[in-house]
Amino acid sequence: MTFSFIILGLLIGSFLNVIIFRFDTGESVVSGRSRCNSCKKMIAWYDNIPVLSFVFLRGKCRNCGERISWQYPTVECVTATLFMFVGQSFFFFGNTESAIQTVFSLGLIAALIVVFVYDLSTMEIPVSVLAFGVGWTVLSLFLLWYFASPQGAFSESRFAEGLIGGLIAFSIFYALVFFSRETWMGEGDAWLALMLGLVVGWKLLLPALTIAFGSGALFGIALILLHKKNLQSRIPFGPFLAASIMFMLFFGALVEQMFGFS
Ligand SMILES: [Zn+2]
Numbered sequence: 313m314t315f316s317f318i319i320l321g322l323l324i325g326s327f328l329n330v331i332i333f334r335f336d337t338g339e340s341v342v343s344g345r346s347r348c349n350s351c352k353k354m355i356a357w358y359d360n361i362p363v364l365s366f367v368f369l370r371g372k373c374r375n376c377g378e379r380i381s382w383q384y385p386t387v388e389c390v391t392a393t394l395f396m397f398v399g400q401s402f403f404f405f406g407n408t409e410s411a412i413q414t415v416f417s418l419g420l421i422a423a424l425i426v427v428f429v430y431d432l433s434t435m436e437i438p439v440s441v442l443a444f445g446v447g448w449t450v451l452s453l454f455l456l457w458y459f460a461s462p463q464g465a466f467s468e469s470r471f472a473e474g475l476i477g478g479l480i481a482f483s484i485f486y487a488l489v490f491f492s493r494e495t496w497m498g499e500g501d502a503w504l505a506l507m508l509g510l511v512v513g514w515k516l517l518l519p520a521l522t523i524a525f526g527s528g529a530l531f532g533i534a535l536i537l538l539h540k541k542n543l544q545s546r547i548p549f550g551p552f553l554a555a556s557i558m559f560m561l562f563f564g565a566l567v568e569q570m571f572g573f574s
Pocket residue numbers: 348349350351352353373374375376377378
């Protein structure tokens with residue numbers, strides 16, 4: 313079973329690379345085969361196998377010899393690894409809640425990987441990915457509540473916790489965006505914070521935001537110490553929010569125990 317999740321992760325990772333690249337160039341995501349970014353020659357299927365082709369081609373295009381970005385195999389490997397964790401953490405045969413949680417986690421991780429890579433390289437977050445992420449999370453929370461056995465009261469459900477958490481996180485970030493006139497945070501960060509609140513719920517909002525701001529600050533300090541950036545440089549915040557959501561997806565229950573909630 314673990315093997316299936318790894319293979320699925322490699323394939324989806326390969327697809328995410330296409331999405332990230334085509335958002336950047338404005339090309340359609342669904343139409344057209346992959347081409348070399350440099351010589352524009354169509355890439356044959358045997359040169360387009362996740363990770364393996366990169367290794368066999370030694371990171372160069374077969375036609376023109378131009379270097380292929382490390383971003384491609386990295387995204388594929390990271391997606392495969394995270395998908396494997398999802399399989400191990402959430403999937404049990406013949407259980408509806410586990411199936412919903414598994415599919416939800418895979419979709420959420422795919423969206424967050426696009427956000428992470430895209431924001432890091434362009435300082436922007438594609439609106440369609442944010443819309444997908446928010447819609448996907450709300451739908452999943454609803455399904456998890458609807459199919460839970462026993463169903464339980466809505467007011468005490470994770471769905472309600474998520475909606476409250478999302479509202480609080482969105483309000484905080486929207487205020488930051490508004491008062492800083494998008495110099496500290498972008499509007500995309502506010503929508504990503506909404507996703508974070510939905511996923512972790514209001515109870516775990518504080519630890520989740522602490523992880524995001526803490527890791528962002530550490531990263532910023534490290535870059536300044538390495539003389540890669542100065543204090544005026546802008547660092548995208550989306551990747552840290554995305555990383556915090558992924559961390560809490562896997563370790564939220566553990567953090568909840570540690571902080572003595574529920
Ligand atoms: Zn080429």
